[in-house]
Amino acid sequence: MPQFRQNFITNEWVIVAPERAKRPDQFAKEHEQRAKRAVHDANCPFCPGNEDKTPPATYVVNEGKSWRLRVVPNKFAAVNPDLIPKREPVGKFLSAEGFGIAEVIIENPLHNQSLATMPIDFMRDVLKTYKERYAALATNEHVNLVTIFKNHGPKAGTSLEHPHSQIIATPVVPPHVRYLLQQAILYHDTYGNCPHCVMLEEELKQKDRIIFEGKHFVTFCSFAARTPFETRIFPKRHSSRFDSITDEELDELAYALRTLLRKLYAGLNDPDYNFVISSSPTSDGELHYEHWRLVIVPKLTTPAGFEIGTGVFINTVPPEDCAKFLRDINVE
């Protein structure tokens, strides 16, 4: 029986329609696994030896005389750090020069690696780098929002094979972000606590969408997941700012994200995916009603006209089934 489910934070509705479902394993992609590619590509701007094809690095993790991770300004960025973010009218419309800072995190020297296949200490380097660059970009006086994300594979919007993630700092806090905060404020002012903390507690109580739980983080498919295998990694400790993460938490997050990605890699054959770390606007301080988190969206389905028009997603695999499928995959 199809069912509407409401997202506890945004109040958006999702239709869970399992009658139309494939079995979870039918989403496994038929394609060459990335690990079978060459370890080095002479034409790749991110491969060792081609460092002059990128702007100078803003952050490097070295291993002996070589780098094992580099952060470089995005040469093909949609935003530009030399512009001025002042709002300017265009008739009755509003514009601003495209100020912003865009960096690429080159996650590994090896061309055919991915976060799912690289060793845990490399994963930790990546997350530690996210924290350092987030904190550094947040100090820019014109920056109000810092977004960390990864596009893995062509269906997720990237054409570059070399493992990388991105960070973009913008002067605008878009309504898409602010609307969630406003809903959370209403909840907080009504009930006196963080709606994300309440949601997490309820997910832990209902149990059937939890994939695994550690001391500091919970990895789960949420009650109103919009797409098959959409998964969240939530810190148990309330904080609205990703850069508040401690060293001990970084250790566990590296383990949790790597485990989740390995389960997806094994269960769905290296699917394309996006992930995003949502954190409060850097222009706000620590907020009682916002809760940073990592959301990963495997690109297995195509949003169509109904989703565009209504924002209501049709999810053909109940999140309970996705969570069970991922729980049952052993990647130790």
Place this chain on the structure above:
Amino acid sequence: MPQFRQNFITNEWVIVAPERAKRPDQFAKEHEQRAKRAVHDANCPFCPGNEDKTPPATYVVNEGKSWRLRVVPNKFAAVNPDLIPKREPVGKFLSAEGFGIAEVIIENPLHNQSLATMPIDFMRDVLKTYKERYAALATNEHVNLVTIFKNHGPKAGTSLEHPHSQIIATPVVPPHVRYLLQQAILYHDTYGNCPHCVMLEEELKQKDRIIFEGKHFVTFCSFAARTPFETRIFPKRHSSRFDSITDEELDELAYALRTLLRKLYAGLNDPDYNFVISSSPTSDGELHYEHWRLVIVPKLTTPAGFEIGTGVFINTVPPEDCAKFLRDINVE
């Protein structure tokens, strides 16, 4: 120079980043045009002769002894008319049985036709049918929103080749829709008029994003278009309800939509696209601050992590360039 632009209605920001641009014609898809396919497919449930493969029609346009358009309940619908839309708690979360009405408009008996290639009187039948079915479904006491949309091609989320569009009636009015209305209410209560009417007037004044203008409709790429060739067809007469459209307006809308689709077909080689007719919730009456419209989104780019996280789209082709490209294509 990249530029932020704000959507006049939603206040969402778009980054127009032409430095990363392809030329408009580089989006032309390399694939077999649909018109080269067979006119009849014995395995297609929508082809003549297979009427027993769909539920009985709810609406038919005949030509002699044959049909030229059929509306049938969607056999694989995500919603079900026999359920009850009552909200039910699931612990602290909220759900409802998946009540809804989903119909498929089979636009033409010929398997290889498309709205861009069929004669104008068929296009008018399709739009007239949209109006009739919209009005019929709106009378259901549990229905609060009726969404008409078309998914054309696999990138737009359809696997069925036979030309068809869809209509889904739901009991929920999602925040995605209501948020726009709330922004419009604020504008209306501040300035005393419909923000969509003001936006249209401003687009006509600025001129450079207009593709063509008729007596009743304006076809244009908007100032803050989120993707290349995203185009709107706006009625000049203020009304929040699509089913208020008159016969004379239906004639012109058929011409406008067909002309736009033919320009896209010729200029971008039959691109995949979604279109949606947005109209006010059927549970509301005629609204002073809402304005029905048709929005078409060719599927030429892939939204990625940044778009998912922020709602800010990066558009690599300025809408002025898209409008000029489409203006210059002669399809008469």
